[in-house]
Amino acid sequence: MKVYRKLSEFKPQAKAIVTVGTFDGVHIGHQKLLSTINDLAKAEDGESVLLTFSPHPRLVLFPEDNDLKLLSTLDERIERLRKSGLDHLIVHPFTIDFSRITAIDYVSEILVNQLGVHKLVIGYDHHFGRNREGNLEYLKKVAPECGFEIVEIPAQEIDDVNVSSTKIRKALVEGKVSLANEYLGYEYGIDGTVVNGNKIGRTMGFPTANIKPLDKYKLVPGSGVYAVLFRIDDVWYKGMANIGTRPTVTNSPKSVIEVNVFNFDGDLYGKKVRVVFVSRLRNEVKFENMAELAKQMENDADNTEMALADRSMDFMD
Ligand SMILES: Cc1cc2nc3c(=O)[nH]c(=O)nc-3n(C[C@H](O)[C@H](O)[C@H](O)COP(=O)(O)O)c2cc1C
Ligand SMILES: Nc1ncnc2c1ncn2[C@@H]1O[C@H](COP(=O)(O)OP(=O)(O)O)[C@@H](O)[C@H]1O
Numbered sequence: 001m002k003v004y005r006k007l008s009e010f011k012p013q014a015k016a017i018v019t020v021g022t023f024d025g026v027h028i029g030h031q032k033l034l035s036t037i038n039d040l041a042k043a044e045d046g047e048s049v050l051l052t053f054s055p056h057p058r059l060v061l062f063p064e065d066n067d068l069k070l071l072s073t074l075d076e077r078i079e080r081l082r083k084s085g086l087d088h089l090i091v092h093p094f095t096i097d098f099s100r101i102t103a104i105d106y107v108s109e110i111l112v113n114q115l116g117v118h119k120l121v122i123g124y125d126h127h128f129g130r131n132r133e134g135n136l137e138y139l140k141k142v143a144p145e146c147g148f149e150i151v152e153i154p155a156q157e158i159d160d161v162n163v164s165s166t167k168i169r170k171a172l173v174e175g176k177v178s179l180a181n182e183y184l185g186y187e188y189g190i191d192g193t194v195v196n197g198n199k200i201g202r203t204m205g206f207p208t209a210n211i212k213p214l215d216k217y218k219l220v221p222g223s224g225v226y227a228v229l230f231r232i233d234d235v236w237y238k239g240m241a242n243i244g245t246r247p248t249v250t251n252s253p254k255s256v257i258e259v260n261v262f263n264f265d266g267d268l269y270g271k272k273v274r275v276v277f278v279s280r281l282r283n284e285v286k287f288e289n290m291a292e293l294a295k296q297m298e299n300d301a302d303n304t305e306m307a308l309a310d311r312s313m314d315f316m317d
Pocket of ligand 2: 197199202209
């Protein structure tokens with residue numbers, strides 16, 4: 001897959017089978033669309049092209065909306081798209097000026113001149129251009145005179161998959177990581193750095209690496225205890241994580257991500273790691289004392305072993 005950081009870097013060679021979108025998470029709905037353009041490209045001896053944007057349009061259009069958290073960083077999005085077999089990925093900078101392009105300019109300048117579109121594959125709910133004025137009906141009207149064809153993904157097909165980035169964000173916020181993983185078609189993970197905690201963990205027999213996500217826009221699942229996989233220096237381990245405020249030990253409202261890594265002993269401070277959330281075990285609870293918490297963490301360890309018993313980590317990247 002060739003990656004271009006702006007539209008002008010892309011020079012169409014073969015018939016371009018194009019789709020456009022933000023593709024946050026590259027979930028199973030996105031994956032289906034990607035296989036459609038890849039199949040069409042093969043059948044027509046053309047090349048599949050995805051035009052996507054960074055930063056996420058909502059972060060540019062509604063900067064005061066600090067709540068928006070994303071399923072994928074740009075690097076994660078690129079890696080997921082690479083795995084889909086796409087030929088060309090254009091990550092165009094999304095700016096206010098870009099958002100003001102009129103529908104007609106979008107079609108003639110971007111789709112026709114810059115992308116050399118042969119077929120445009122989109123769903124019924126696709127909007128583009130200033131104030132989202134361009135839509136499927138408009139494209140269908142202008143495509144013949146502009147020399148390209150629209151391939152519409154039928155509403156039924158979209159509804160059958162019934163997945164959206166919004167739906168996955170909601171599942172993760174509610175702690176439903178198994179459901180989110182089903183919708184994503186892979187297991188949700190976060191890259192982060194190991195930072196200092198309160199140094200209580202080791203005294204309980206459960207040292208916990210405190211993880212600070214590398215990307216401030218990355219969505220952190222809702223509070224709770226999770227069975228996880230954990231990557232340190234390219235080696236994968238099993239482990240158990242807590243996300244939350246740790247009400248047993250502090251009154252601070254600050255939520256943290258902590259992982260007790262199984263069969264590992266060593267210094268992790270400052271390391272870049274990845275936590276992958278496989279399933280949720282329970283809610284975070286305020287215990288009477290540390291001994292009660294430690295007892296529960298013994299159970300959590302057993303439950304995690306069970307949850308991950310059949311897990312091979314061979315396929316992990
Ligand atoms: C698997 C797991 C489950 C946890 N469950 C809870 C919990 O239910 N309630 C709570 O207050 N803290 C919970 N914690 C957080 C511990 O209180 C925390 O790891 C401990 O205080 C050590 O913190 P430190 O690493 O900052 O020293 C959990 C931690 C882990 C790893
Ligand atoms: N199996 C393990 N799982 C997690 N952290 C471990 C493990 N073994 C050693 N460590 C180290 O111990 C640190 C966590 O110890 P802890 O007492 O909980 O301190 P902190 O409050 O700084 O997280 C980790 O950041 C890591 O450097």
